[in-house]
Amino acid sequence: MVNTPTKSLAQHPLIDYIERLERGEALLQDSPQNVMEVVGILKSYGVVLDAYSRNLIYTSQHQFLVLFPFFKYFNGDVSPSRLLKHWWHDRINFEYAEYCMKAMFWHGGGPLDEYLDTPEFRQRAKEALKARWRGNPFMLTLNKIFPEFLPEQVRVMAYYSALGQFWRVMSDIFIELSDRYDQGEIQHIPDVVQHILNGLVADANRPITYQVEIRGQTYPIIPPEVGLTFLMDTAVPYVEAVFFRGTPFPGTISYNAQAYQIPGDQASFTYGALYADPLPVGGSGIPPTLLMQDMRHYLPDYLHKIYQATPRQEDDLLVQICATFQKSMFCVTTAAITGLAPHPLNTTDPAEKAANREYLVNWMNRFITSRVESINR
Amino acid sequence: MLSAFILLPVLGAILISLVPNTNPNQNRPRIIALLFGGVILLWNVILGFQFDPSQTAMQFTEYIPWISWLGFNYHLGLDGLSLPLLFLNSFLTLIAIYSSNVNIQRPRFYYALILLLSTGVAGAFLAQDLLLFFLFYELEIIPLYFLIAIWGGGRRTYAAMKFLIYTALSGILVLAAFLGLVWFSGASTFDYEPLREQVIPLGIQLWLLAALLVGLLIKIPIFPFHTWLPDAHVEASTPVSVLLAGVLLKLGTYGLLRFGVGLFFEAWITLAPWLATLAAISALYGAFAAIAQQDMKKVVAYSSIAHMAYVLLAASASTPLALTAAMFQMISHGLISALLFLLVGVVYKKTGTRDVNVLRGLLNPEKGLPIIGSLMILGVMASAGIPGMVGFIAEFLVFRAAFPIFPLQTLVCLVGTGLTAVYFLLMINKVFFGRLTESLSQLPQVDWGDRIPAIILALFIVILGLQPSWMVRWSETDATALVVSPSLLSQVAQAPDQALSLGDELSMNVLPSRSGNN
Numbered sequence: 001m002v003n004t005p006t007k008s009l010a011q012h013p014l015i016d017y018i019e020r021l022e023r024g025e026a027l028l029q030d031s032p033q034n035v036m037e038v039v040g041i042l043k044s045y046g047v048v049l050d051a052y053s054r055n056l057i058y059t060s061q062h063q064f065l066v067l068f069p070f071f072k073y074f075n076g077d078v079s080p081s082r083l084l085k086h087w088w089h090d091r092i093n094f095e096y097a098e099y100c101m102k103a104m105f106w107h108g109g110g111p112l113d114e115y116l117d118t119p120e121f122r123q124r125a126k127e128a129l130k131a132r133w134r135g136n137p138f139m140l141t142l143n144k145i146f147p148e149f150l151p152e153q154v155r156v157m158a159y160y161s162a163l164g165q166f167w168r169v170m171s172d173i174f175i176e177l178s179d180r181y182d183q184g185e186i187q188h189i190p191d192v193v194q195h196i197l198n199g200l201v202a203d204a205n206r207p208i209t210y211q212v213e214i215r216g217q218t219y220p221i222i223p224p225e226v227g228l229t230f231l232m233d234t235a236v237p238y239v240e241a242v243f244f245r246g247t248p249f250p251g252t253i254s255y256n257a258q259a260y261q262i263p264g265d266q267a268s269f270t271y272g273a274l275y276a277d278p279l280p281v282g283g284s285g286i287p288p289t290l291l292m293q294d295m296r297h298y299l300p301d302y303l304h305k306i307y308q309a310t311p312r313q314e315d316d317l318l319v320q321i322c323a324t325f326q327k328s329m330f331c332v333t334t335a336a337i338t339g340l341a342p343h344p345l346n347t348t349d350p351a352e353k354a355a356n357r358e359y360l361v362n363w364m365n366r367f368i369t370s371r372v373e374s375i376n377r
Numbered sequence: 378m379l380s381a382f383i384l385l386p387v388l389g390a391i392l393i394s395l396v397p398n399t400n401p402n403q404n405r406p407r408i409i410a411l412l413f414g415g416v417i418l419l420w421n422v423i424l425g426f427q428f429d430p431s432q433t434a435m436q437f438t439e440y441i442p443w444i445s446w447l448g449f450n451y452h453l454g455l456d457g458l459s460l461p462l463l464f465l466n467s468f469l470t471l472i473a474i475y476s477s478n479v480n481i482q483r484p485r486f487y488y489a490l491i492l493l494l495s496t497g498v499a500g501a502f503l504a505q506d507l508l509l510f511f512l513f514y515e516l517e518i519i520p521l522y523f524l525i526a527i528w529g530g531g532r533r534t535y536a537a538m539k540f541l542i543y544t545a546l547s548g549i550l551v552l553a554a555f556l557g558l559v560w561f562s563g564a565s566t567f568d569y570e571p572l573r574e575q576v577i578p579l580g581i582q583l584w585l586l587a588a589l590l591v592g593l594l595i596k597i598p599i600f601p602f603h604t605w606l607p608d609a610h611v612e613a614s615t616p617v618s619v620l621l622a623g624v625l626l627k628l629g630t631y632g633l634l635r636f637g638v639g640l641f642f643e644a645w646i647t648l649a650p651w652l653a654t655l656a657a658i659s660a661l662y663g664a665f666a667a668i669a670q671q672d673m674k675k676v677v678a679y680s681s682i683a684h685m686a687y688v689l690l691a692a693s694a695s696t697p698l699a700l701t702a703a704m705f706q707m708i709s710h711g712l713i714s715a716l717l718f719l720l721v722g723v724v725y726k727k728t729g730t731r732d733v734n735v736l737r738g739l740l741n742p743e744k745g746l747p748i749i750g751s752l753m754i755l756g757v758m759a760s761a762g763i764p765g766m767v768g769f770i771a772e773f774l775v776f777r778a779a780f781p782i783f784p785l786q787t788l789v790c791l792v793g794t795g796l797t798a799v800y801f802l803l804m805i806n807k808v809f810f811g812r813l814t815e816s817l818s819q820l821p822q823v824d825w826g827d828r829i830p831a832i833i834l835a836l837f838i839v840i841l842g843l844q845p846s847w848m849v850r851w852s853e854t855d856a857t858a859l860v861v862s863p864s865l866l867s868q869v870a871q872a873p874d875q876a877l878s879l880g881d882e883l884s885m886n887v888l889p890s891r892s893g894n895n
Contacts, residue, residue, distance in 0.1 A: 070623055132411045136771060279741065279743075279744060279812060279813055279818060280739075280741065280812065282741070282742040283742055284742075310823045311820075311821055311822070312744070312819075312820065313823065315743070315744075315822050315823075316743040317743070318743050319743040319744055367478060
């Protein structure tokens with residue numbers, strides 16, 4: 001998280017949102033349609049995340065340092081009919097999962113990132129590499145000449161695994177949210193936020209580990225004793241990398257890095273999901289398009305009905321999904337902000353309240369250029 | 378057989394006018410118009426199969442004496458010059474009817490007028506009697522005037538009146554030339570074929586041709602007689618613009634070939650360098666004016682002026698190849714401008730504006746008009762002469778044919794073609810690329826009904842671009858016949874597939890002095 005200079009609170013452009021959070025409300029306004037949209041989109045997101053998470057974990061375990069991983073999206077089930085379906089693009093866009101993984105890996109941050117630079121990791125990676133390339137003088141020589149190359153690939157594999165484990169939990173949270181909505185237990189946006197928060201808290205200390213099996217022997221890359229946990233080592237870096245920072249590729253605009261159109265400091269990046277412009281979605285090469293394409297297959301009927309009622313009906317379905325998805329991501333962010341707050345946000349203790357305010361202002365400074373106002377319009 | 382093109386639309390118009398006004402089914406006039414439009418197009422296709430392109434004589438002729446003491450008869454005939462244009466007329470009429478607003482006000486009058494317009498144009502293309510041509514040439518002004526004046530935009534009265542004044546003047550000049558020809562030649566008839574054989578002094582020919590030319594150049598239109606066209610296009614509704622650009626302007630260029638070249642050949646050769654120069658000026662003027670426009674429809678309208686100038690350039694070169702090129706350019710322009718006007722119409726219908734400074738990012742795949750935008754890109758590529766599309770073949774033929782005779786004028790026209798890419802890319806870049814503006818992010822749906830006519834036109838543009846001989850074969854024999862002697866024609870008739878080369882070779886020999894005239 002980045003600390004930016006605090007503005008005078010009364011003049012803060014997002015003071016309404018600070019007060020809203022303090023009242024226990026969410027960044028997204030509460031309305032029956034918003035609840036329906038958010039739950040519906042999170043249901044389809046849950047289905048897609050389940051597939052992403054399985055594939056990421058499969059890749060990290062079974063495609064470990066495969067130089068040409070032609071079949072990494074097949075989850076081990078390679079058959080002519082699968083291949084035909086793949087070429088016909090009757091499949092999930094697993095590339096999007098890798099895109100998010102790369103964003104996390106690139107931005108780094110947190111104990112996972114730090115651990116991957118320690119001598120302990122190097123030693124464990126070295127052992128795994130030795131086992132992986134036993135009897136392959138070419139790769140062993142290559143490893144000697146470029147000693148940073150293969151360990152870096154192991155780091156990437158570690159991120160595959162970490163994001164896979166994170167999304168495993170998130171997928172279950174979202175599917176359960178949808179089930180509870182169907183049963184009438186979720187009726188307001190704060191209920192949605194609370195459900196996500198409960199899920200995050202319940203699994204906060206779930207260990208994040210990673211080991212690979214090479215020739216029948218297990219090689220730990222992130223053993224339990226490193227002490228990495230779900231919330232601080234995957235959820236927080238994920239929110240930071242994917243929701244906030246992202247990569248400078250928003251679609252119809254091209255940036256010129258040489259002309260300093262991109263901030264020199266990676267921490268100042270604001271190209272993440274909370275800032276994304278939904279309008280170019282559907283254009284070739286616009287990354288969120290892949291996710292929206294995946295989600296469109298699993299939309300519940302009630303969400304289709306909402307989209308059908310718009311002027312263009314479902315002609316602009318991907319953009320509508322993206323706009324709805326952005327609403328849901330502000331709910332997830334609300335849960336994260338609430339969960340990470342130094343004190344309960346509805347505290348009456350003045351000192352705790354002041355600390356919370358400082359904490360919230362720091363967040364809100366980052367939201368000034370985000371889509372938070374657009375989603376509430 | 379040919380009278381069907383005149384009588385069927387009239388019959389359709391009468392039937393439409395008989396639909397009770399109180400009928401709750403407002404679609405009935407449209408259905409009748411579509412039915413008649415379809416039957417006429419089908420009739421045209423059947424006729425095309427029976428047409429023999431190797432013959433130089435008029436085919437399917439119909440002759441009914443009318444006002445014999447005046448030498449005015451109902452005489453129709455079809456040759457390779459009129460058949461493609463007749464087809465273009467039937468085809469675009471059907472497209473125009475289909476793409477008309479389903480909920481248009483006063484549908485009975487509207488569709489009846491469109492069918493009458495089709496009658497007028499078809500009659501002019503088929504007429505083998507000068508007065509009959511004039512009659513139809515004037516007849517089509519009336520429905521078009523009403524179509525602009527009633528269903529046009531904000532300044533429709535002004536635009537329609539301007540159109541009426543210009544084209545009526547055009548008609549008077551054409552009539553004067555025809556009357557003069559008959560008067561000075563001492564002929565007893567207005568029949569076309571006998572008048573071709575008449576010999577009148579060059580001085581008189583020049584005067585007569587000058588009158589005819591001014592009349593026809595207004596219709597095409599060529600700079601400086603063009604000012605009615607952008608106004609008419611901007612105010613006319615989309616289907617009317619399609620007909621205006623696609624077919625109506627062709628009456629002028631058809632007149633150039635049929636009567637300018639056909640009746641006053643000697644004078645034509647004398648004036649040709651001046652005509653080629655005028656064509657070059659008009660091509661450049663149209664292109665530069667198009668660059669300056671902010672209204673998409675005006676860009677296409679000025680581009681029409683530039684592209685019709687190529688027909689004049691080819692006609693002034695008047696070799697068989699050049700005349701075939703002129704024919705091809707007419708068809709090519711008819712298809713491309715119809716497509717562009719249709720697409721601009723869809724953009725206007727969906728966004729409510731044609732201002733290139735307001736529109737932006739319409740190629741957005743989800744919220745914009747991606748298919749319309751893609752077709753527009755195809756259309757402007759065809760217009761700019763990108764290979765693989767009909768525009769390339771047409772312009773290549775025109776420049777290839779005109780260059781040996783008028784190299785300087787041709788080079789200037791080539792610059793005009795280059796400028797086509799400039800003004801159209803400026804328009805495409807502003808309107809279709811970039812981020813869709815917020816005000817346009819809630820555009821209504823585009824249904825397939827809006828896309829189908831444009832897709833059909835685009836298919837023709839590509840198919841004729843890849844297989845130009847399917848079009849050229851209809852007119853090359855008659856284009857040759859227009860400018861070469863009967864003795865050569867017998868050779869051509871024996872080897873119709875070599876008509877162009879034979880004709881070019883001979884006309885070069887016959888007219889050696891022309892290359893030195895410019």
